[in-house]
Every structure is written in structure tokens, then in C-alpha cells.
Amino acid sequence: MHKFTKYLAIVIFSLFTLPAFAIDDAVSTGIFNNTAIDGYDTVAYFKQGKAVEGDKKFQFSWRDANWRFSSQENLQLFKQDPEKYAAQYGGYCAWAMANGKTAGIDPYAWHIEDGKLYLNYNKKIKSDWLSTMAADIDSANKHYPEITDVKKYINN
Numbered sequence: 001m002h003k004f005t006k007y008l009a010i011v012i013f014s015l016f017t018l019p020a021f022a023i024d025d026a027v028s029t030g031i032f033n034n035t036a037i038d039g040y041d042t043v044a045y046f047k048q049g050k051a052v053e054g055d056k057k058f059q060f061s062w063r064d065a066n067w068r069f070s071s072q073e074n075l076q077l078f079k080q081d082p083e084k085y086a087a088q089y090g091g092y093c094a095w096a097m098a099n100g101k102t103a104g105i106d107p108y109a110w111h112i113e114d115g116k117l118y119l120n121y122n123k124k125i126k127s128d129w130l131s132t133m134a135a136d137i138d139s140a141n142k143h144y145p146e147i148t149d150v151k152k153y154i155n156n
Helices: 002-016 042-047 072-080 094-098 123-131 133-147
Strands: 055-062 065-069 106-113 116-120
Touching (some): 042 065, 042 072, 042 116, 055 072, 065 072, 094 116, 094 123, 094 133, 106 123, 106 133
Antiparallel strands (some): 106 116
């Protein structure tokens, strides 16, 4: 049974780190829902300095995903300037995106740099990402429009 568990974990991890060509959504959402960043309030990272769960009653659709907020005030701030508050790379793991892949995130593995929110798969990956952050941001900025459909939302 131990080997089965190990192989199952590998298969599941592989599903969440699919190669670039398999993903086309600009925003990472749940498998069984259309909720961005696991339902956490993206504005709260900036305003409260921590991960805060959003509430379905404060929800807004942006880039074909539902973004949840912990208060009406945070919802309004996001509506006024989604680009300012949205997690970079549509909420995909910043480290994975830098490597041309996508992965889910741990809402508690986050960092704000130059006024932008970056999320990571877990705290270990966040630590690795922080050590090469500048290069990883450059790389992820190139990969994100190549492996997602974000271009359809950007005015040229």
C-alpha cells in the first residue's frame, strides 16, 4: 500500500504541474469551481498583510474567474483597479511559472515585491523563489503570456 500512495502522490502532483502547453486559463481556479486563489482575498495581502479567506457574498468576476473578498471595502478596491491587487500570473505559483509550468498555490506562501503579489506552491518553494526572485520574475513575465490566454485580456 505504501508504494501505491507514493505513485498516487506523483500522479496528483503531476496534474498540478502540467507542462505549459496544457494550460490556457489566464487565472488559476479550482478544479471543481471557478474561484481564484483558493477563495482568498487578494486585497487583504496588501491591506492586512496576511492571508484572509474571502466570502461568497463579496465576489467579483474578473478574467473569467470569481475573486472573493473579506469585506465590501476590499471588493470595491479590487473593482477599481484589479491589475493593482490581483496576484501575479493569475494566481499560479510564481516559481513554477518562472520554469515554464503552472502549479497551484498555498495561500500562506506569498510575498509582495514592488507592489505586486506573488504566490507560491508552498513555503519551501517560496524560499527557493525568493533566493532567485529577480531572475524568476523576468522569466515568469515571459512565460505567463506564452502559456496562458492572458493576451485576450490585454489591450494592445
